Amino acid sequence: MSLMNLLASGDPLYANGVNWVVILIVVIKVLLSFGICLVSVMLMIWGERKIISDMQSRIGPNRAGPWGMMQTLADGIKLFFKEDLIPDKSSRFVFKLAPFLSLVPALVVFAIVPLGGVVTIGGYTTEIQVADPPMGILLALALSAIGVYGVMLAGWSSGSKYPLMSSVRASAQMISYEAAMGMSVLTVVLVTSSLSTRTMVDSQGGGPWHWNVIRLGVVPFIIFLMAAIAETNRPPFDVVEADSELVGGFHTEYSSIRFALFYLAEFLNTVTMSAIMVTLFFGGPSGWIPPIPHLQWLFPILWFVGKTVAFCYLFIWLRGALPRARYDKLMELGWRRLIPLSLGWMLLVAGFLVSPWWGLGMIVAIVIGGVILGRAFKLGSELELSDTAVLPPVAKRIVPPELVRDLSDRDEKDESGS
């Protein structure tokens, strides 16, 4: 009975009880969503390779299918038939489990994303999304927390040094950025006063001025974007698989289909994060609907796909444009900048939701807190650099920074001179 109550909460499909047709509709939705995930990953990988090659003045994949579109499929088939190696020193069960821990959360998160409006087929009204649970967006956070295990355990179970370093990095990085991400999601929850993704999307209907990215100020969106890049291990925050430092990162020892699963999960996470960003900050499927009869249901889906593709492009563009961040700088950005900023902004939004006076009071509190925090950071960095440092520096520079700067400047001058 309790489970039935839970089901009946979101989607109008369950309003009149569950029968075979309802179950059939749900199964179809799940299968469709699975298919959409796989096809979108295929297109995403192809798009990434094509766009990056355009940015780097290369041609990119152009053999399999029109414009090389089937390249991903060909690669997948190739990986499937390759030899599956398991390192001797690995922890076998965990080694085999890790790719699935990575992939399954990525697939499940897609279920809570509203892809379109509400449709009625043969008397059954349903939302175009697999599930609309009352805890909605928290499910996305929980599942991305589970996704961390895939990366961590893959690195650990390989029984090899570089993957282990990668998994230590992964665990630290993901915990750090999850905090900032959670707090920027919380601002959206505050204005929506609901956790359900459907309610969030509905509350943003009525034009771009109602989108959360505008309503909340742009800051929570920027924080979410940065945290999302760090959570999905995308460049420029892909220190987990930094190939210049860690060979291949956590999946160095993986081959064949297990490697393909990691690859799939990574790109699926990118697509899903884009979709979640569209849902949280850009109104999801809402948008202008032209008055064409019988096709009203189609345009929200097109809007959603268009917005998501724009974000996927942004992810690719960032990879093409930015160099990889250094690991300690990445952690510093997360802890010293993003977490205080997201906390302050959340307090600000909460204050202004109560009343303008509370909002002003929050501004004062944030300024005072910011000054104290800035002073603490300054003292801390002085302690770190001074001779009487209480905390040992993380790494020592072998060549003094001034000398490095001199050398690199001279190189540039020489090149421009000749």
Place this chain on the structure above:
Amino acid sequence: MNTMMVLATTKTIPDLLVFFVGAAMILVGAVGVIISRNPVHSALCLVLTLFGVAVLFIEQQADFLAVVQVIVYAGAIVVLFLFVIMFLGVDRTEELGEDRLRGQRPFAVALVLLIVASIVALGSEAKWSGGASSVVGPNQGPYQNVADLGKAIFTDYLFAFELTAGLVVIAVVGAVVLARRSADSNSDDADAQLLSAQGQPEGVDQ
């Protein structure tokens, strides 16, 4: 209000199924934590247990608690455990042959018996096994979870909530103090010794 209580206590077949799956996850995980030789495997079994608890929370219509359980425990705390285990040596298996504390084993058995006895005693009370009595009152529907909990925490139980927050802050400050080295004991610094032992010259960067 009365009907909600009745709803919470009547069980259908899916409810029972979910309960047994959740209970099995918890028990298998809990046993695994104890019998695994590898600390990483223990931590993974702990995750399984926490997942089982989350499943039981959903079964009790506490879906918010279920998700928070996964985010906080599985997503942050056990990840930190694993982080520490990986940092402090991965293949180090502790010697479990002898007792660390004298009389550890008989004491453990006695403690287990005591806990089992108290659970049975509590279970014999109707409201503990039925789940009808709760702090925030009967569940008003799936969307009321957060509102009910928030209201209870920030009104009736504010003092306990603030005390817990204070405890966490004290723990953080304590950890920082422990991690901090005193400025005058640089000479017998473990890291400095390590560096000089490896022949790494000190203060190259200055």
